Amino acid sequence: MITFGLDVPATSFGPGPMVDPVRAAQRAEALGFDFVSASDHPSGTAPSFENWTMLTWMAAHTSRLTVMSRVLGVPFRNPGLVAKMAESLSRLSGGRFALGLGAGAADGELRAFGLPVPSARDKVDGLAEAIEITRGLWTEPALSYDGRVFRTAAAPLEPKPTYPIPIWVGTFGPRALALTGRLADGWIPSLGHAPPDAIPAMRSRIAAAAESAGRDISQIELGYLLDVRLGKSDAEHVVSGTAEQIAERLIEFTRLGFTTFNLKVRDDEADRVAADVIPLVREAA
Numbered sequence: 001m002i003t004f005g006l007d008v009p010a011t012s013f014g015p016g017p018m019v020d021p022v023r024a025a026q027r028a029e030a031l032g033f034d035f036v037s038a039s040d041h042p043s044g045t046a047p048s049f050e051n052w053t054m055l056t057w058m059a060a061h062t063s064r065l066t067v068m069s070r071v072l073g074v075p076f077r078n079p080g081l082v083a084k085m086a087e088s089l090s091r092l093s094g095g096r097f098a099l100g101l102g103a104g105a106a107d108g109e110l111r112a113f114g115l116p117v118p119s120a121r122d123k124v125d126g127l128a129e130a131i132e133i134t135r136g137l138w139t140e141p142a143l144s145y146d147g148r149v150f151r152t153a154a155a156p157l158e159p160k161p162t163y164p165i166p167i168w169v170g171t172f173g174p175r176a177l178a179l180t181g182r183l184a185d186g187w188i189p190s191l192g193h194a195p196p197d198a199i200p201a202m203r204s205r206i207a208a209a210a211e212s213a214g215r216d217i218s219q220i221e222l223g224y225l226l227d228v229r230l231g232k233s234d235a236e237h238v239v240s241g242t243a244e245q246i247a248e249r250l251i252e253f254t255r256l257g258f259t260t261f262n263l264k265v266r267d268d269e270a271d272r273v274a275a276d277v278i279p280l281v282r283e284a285a
Contacts, residue, residue, distance in 0.1 A: 002254065002285045004278055005035040005068065005262040006270065007225070008058070011048040018047055019267075025058035029065045031274035035098065037070035037262050043109035052085060059093040067093070070188065070225070070262065071102035071170040075110055075118055079130035079150050080157070083137040087161050095163030099134070100188065102170045103127040118149070121175075125149050128179040131167055138165070168223070177202055180220065181209025188223040188262060192237035199256045223260030224253055228277070230269050243276035250281045259285075 006028040012018040025036050036058055040051040055067040067089075072082065082099075090097040103123035104110065110117050118126055129147035136143040137157040145152045168186035171177055172193045180187050187206060194202060207217040226239050233240035239249050250261060261281075265273050 001259070002282050003034040003260045004032075005037050005066075005223075005260065006031075006033045007037050007039075007070065007262055007264040008054075010038045010051060010054055011041060011044065011046045018049070021049065021054050021058050022061045024267075025062050025065060025067075027270065029062045031270060032278070033065065033274065035066035035068050035262075037068040037100070039070055040072045040076070040102075041106060041109060042076060043106075043112040052089075055097070056089055056092075059089065059096055062096075064096075066096045066098055068098040068168065068262075069100040071100035071168070073102055073104040073106060073109075074127050074130045075104040075115060075123070076113075079133040080137060080152055080155055082130070083134040084157060086134070086165055087138065087157070087159070090161055090163050090165050091159070098166045098168055098186070100168040100170065100186075101127060101130060103176060120173075122149050124173070124175045124179065127169065127171075127176065128183060131169075131179075131183045134167065166221075168221075170225075172202075174205060177205040178209040181206040181211075181215070181217070182213040184220055186221040186223055186260070188225055188260070190225040190237075191227070191239070194224075195237075196253065196256060203257055217257075221260055222256075222258045223262055224258045225262045225264070226250075227264045228269075228273060229266065230272055243272065244280065246273075247277050247280035247284070250277070251284045254281070254285055 008024045009019050028036050038051055038054050051069055059067045086099045107117045126149040129150045133145050138161050142154040142156045143152050144154050166185040168188050169180050169184045170188050171180045210217050229238050229240040239246055
């Protein structure tokens with residue numbers, strides 16, 4: 001089954017008003033999208049929403065859609081607190097939440113908030129430890145964890161999740177891809193950082209790490225974050241063309257193993273993408 005998400009901008013791009021997240025989520029639900037996502041950039045000069053607050057507001061005003069953090073920067077928030085926040089949002093939304101995590105690429109935002117900027121090694125190790133701590137708090141009575149970056153001391157967390165909370169990661173480098181294979185439920189790279197010709201090698205690294213951990217890559221859902229434009233576009237890393245041409249590109253991506261597409265679509269094109277592109281891909285799959 002192919003699933004489709006609509007990316008809802010958390011940041012205003014230009015002089016116009018910010019996107020209304022409730023309107024955007026309700027429209028996505030009406031158009032048949034399976035989930036909505038939002039990025040995590042707490043600091044910046046452009047007006048923006050905080051990721052978790054925005055996701056909660058969208059979940060509260062919809063009935064079917066899943067909401068996904070795409071992706072939450074681990075260095076901004078303590079993993080134990082994130083585990084608690086995730087359980088609460090999943091419970092309150094009736095299981096309509098997917099936790100997307102990233103190692104943290106926004107060094108300038110960390111500095112702006114007075115937070116330490118981890119080394120490249122600590123970012124990847126911190127992401128792995130955050131996943132292990134989160135899962136441990138969701139399952140164990142009291143979690144003691146002594147990592148290189150994060151720690152817990154006989155930490156209780158109640159209640160435990162009623163619904164499964166999938167953990168997705170946006171990863172690209174060799175060590176980060178390896179932790180994806182060991183620990184993640186889903187992988188959601190962007191076209192700009194993971195072009196189609198690079199996917200087979202990246203997927204092989206994930207598969208090898210999964211096998212070493214006693215898993216299979218079939219246990220990891222593969223999603224692709226794509227900018228989509230109907231008509232001609234000279235912008236780099238954009239899937240553009242007619243509805244049929246865009247659908248054919250997405251069908252090609254399914255042959256690389258992708259079963260989820262998270263689409264960044266212009267507001268005035270969402271209806272046409274939902275009506276003219278998505279059905280073609282689903283029918284072919």
